Amino acid sequence: MKKMIKISTLTVTASLLAVAAQADKWSDQFPHIKNTGDIAGECSYESMSKKDYSGQKLTINTHAVPVIGEPTALHAEQFSKLTGAEVNVIHTPAGDLYSKAMVPFQAGQAPYDIVFGFSNFIRDWKQYLQPVPAKYVNMRQMQDVTQSHIDVNSWNGEMIQFPIDGDRHYLKYRKDVIDNPEYQAKYKAETGNELRIPRTWKEYGEMATFFNGWDWDNDGELEYGSAEVMKKDDLMFAAFFSRSVAYAKNPRVPGGYFFDLESMEPLINGPGFVEALTDWVEATKYVPPGGINFGLGDEINSFGGGQTLFSFSWDDAFVAAMQDDSPIKNKVGAAPLPGSDRVWNRTSGSWENEYNQAPYIVWGWTAAVAKASKKQDVAFDYLCFFANDANHQADIAIGRFGVNPFKKSDFDADIYVERQGWDPEIAQQYADTLMEMEEGSTNRVFPLRVPGVFQFNSAIATGTSKALAGQLSPQEALDEVAAEWKKIVKRIGADTVREAYAVGVALEDNL
Template identity: 25%
Template sequence: MADRLTRREVLRAGTGALVGLLAACSQQQASKTPAPSPAAQSTGQAAAGTPAVSGEPRFDGVTLKYMSHPGQIHPIITHHLDYLKEKYGISIQIIDSPDPTSYQDAMRDIRAGGGQFDIYMIFPRYNGELAAAGGIRELDDLIQKYNAKPLWDNIMDAYRILYSEWHGKIITAPVDGDVAMMYYRKDAFENPDYQKQFKEKYGFDLRVPRTWEECLKIAEFFTGWAWGPTGKPGYGFQTSTWDRAFIEQQWAPMMASAGGNWLTEDLDPGWNNDAGTRALIDLKHFLDFAPPGSISLSWNQTMETVFANDVAIILWYMDLGRLGWSPNSWFAKSGGPEKMKNIGYAEWPGYEINGKYRNYNSMFYGRVVAISKFSKNPDAAFMVLKTLLTPERRVLSMDDDQSGSDMFLKTDYDPSVFKKLTPTKEFLDVAKVVITKGFPEMQIPGVGEYMDALQGQIHAYLTGSESDPKKALQAAAERWKEITDRYNRSKQKEYWLEVLERYRKAGLQV
């Protein structure tokens, strides 16, 4: 349905025609070029008689089938089509696959023995699904062969460890650094009258909240009265979406901050406890302070409520701070550039449990690309991954106001790399901290089923169809145990302990 667009689909209509034209041109060029020898395809050496360019390998005649999420994600690859053709002789056939189900298209290809794709694009939560199925090619030998280690070293450490590695091997390249931060209204927080009223009511200073308890009080304070320039009763809180299919992205970091985790080391649900219950109850309280009807809104509809109303605290991904100032981005439709002047940036709050403070931001979604183990042109495919991680190439999609690709390279947080967009240094500094404190995806096989079971029960409690938060979580926990047994508990434990080891390597206190 048109009114259920995700934030990544908003610009699909605007980019679809361009992508089709570019892909068609690439295919037409490929059809006019003789195919390389099998040796050239498998080893990455130039075909006989084809001169290399500046010492780089050539793959003239090779067309790679590149899976892409649609809409705002196309610029990740379309910025490089001409470059790849000129530098390496590589043509790209872009094949769209919807964001939430692209892993299913990849799995069907793997089970069929490959052939439909050379490069997969997936949410990193599905890394384990594809790797355990034997469908992803390990990249370490290609990284060494083409001296590409500095490119992977330039990925923010937490993102690289959590989303590029699997059982000690590099298997993916990130292309979109989704992490959510807190955006808050400075004109509300810094108003002396509001500061006085708040302290009189709650007994502590109005400030950027450190804990979720403080955040709830601030959200309550700013709900129901005209405190902002719209002149309408304002609201205290909004998150990127309350949609059932995405609701864990808001709840899980709160749960982890309260001391929980996806699973225990014995593979019991690590959230069917006080941590999960506390986060769920608090999340429902926040819904009371959001604009009416938020529980049923899509990503873009939720953002419209933020800019059409005065909302004191907003939890959103990096594209708001990166694109919000642009007069041509989708945020501009709601007056984004003017309203961004009143926006401040901060980490998500956390909980203090038994004297120990934890706070995690939402490190959900994002995108990674991987080479199919069945690709007949792995070296050519690696040139694509290498291009997507080369800073001067990668910045082209990040600096595009029609692109959904957010920061993830260490070099992405320097304001001087942006030539078209104008994200502030304050935003980029906070964003660089936020990505080091993200609570990540679970990543073991069956994650789609696990999340569906959990999403259903979280949403049931938020909508009121289940009134008891403990019963909601218990129902989800029973489903998780069934899923674990069906996927082979001992194998799932092996996978989870490896994921857990990377969590700790990345600095998560779990």
């Protein structure tokens, strides 16, 4: 795998050198790509400049500025200058992206040529979307995309959404604290344990508790154990799944993580999930004041601003922490999500006392072309241009853009050292962590992608938030979620949900 990545990187570098003259030309006009210049490819600046879409108008529905919304608008402006197309960008809050596209889809209208959203919308949206044409699927730019993200954007092997972003949850920690010999000795003396990158969620909790509520970085402010997305309906269900994969995703038990694929019985109230929720309730004691109401933005600001020892979620908090204006630049580390010392086996109905770890490949931002669009060629060219190598390299360096690595060539540490001034050790650790999650594990969990996915996610957010607020015990809360899930399955139809869920299970079971 590493060899392949080196080859990809060399290819990109060679391409970069080969077009050096043109790179200067394009980066002069478009300062966004000043670090790399144009990079040759099917959808490079040079290639797009040869197209003439004058008189054609493209309408895009995307997320609010800055996350994804800002790069959408920026690349729309660039695309417009290069091709002559008129591009109208509409910004929509995250919570409304699904419905804003779905309402006209269902009404048979086509107000948007391109819709941005989360890749787990795919099952509900796919019948309204135009599959990505073969010429894009087979182009060199797409060959660089990791298999996980090809899978995330495809349905039964057909690419429906265009890969523009890569996401996974991983652990972020304060390297200057965990690697500090003085703190290591103090921690050992007071707890009898080693201070190290936490291997399990129990270790995570112990360390977070130890470093909670005192000024361990001597900045005159109190610091806390962990910043997590705990606010109801604000992506919190993803945080819960990150905490539960280690306890509930058993590599020896195929056939479903969220449901038993055969019976379509929810597994969400099983002992593995309950254990994870119990840990999470405990975590409310070591988050900053009000941490139970932290959304993703709060989590990014809290960890990125140096307020906590740990955090786990998407790349954004890590990238924000490593930006030049961050007070903790080059003081943070990345590692896979913690695991657990035992994992639940639902077949035998017992715990297996062995170490388990499972990467959670959370959905990422994605975009797709509406089937009813009359300008599909222009639309696909725009998306291809959005994700071309030069734009992508520039975008992933800007934390607020929300564009994260999803190409094999992204996992080369040198990129981050040379272009973003990261410490080489941290860059290597970051690249290795991401690559290991993408390609190194066979125990991955993919997001739930079934009809009515929002109903399932909403139920889990409500249930877990009741447990976090102390309204219900973890078992009661998850029993309530399981009961709700059963009702949703009944309403939609077990066979319909099963058929869709099987696609994700096949990925998880490495079939």
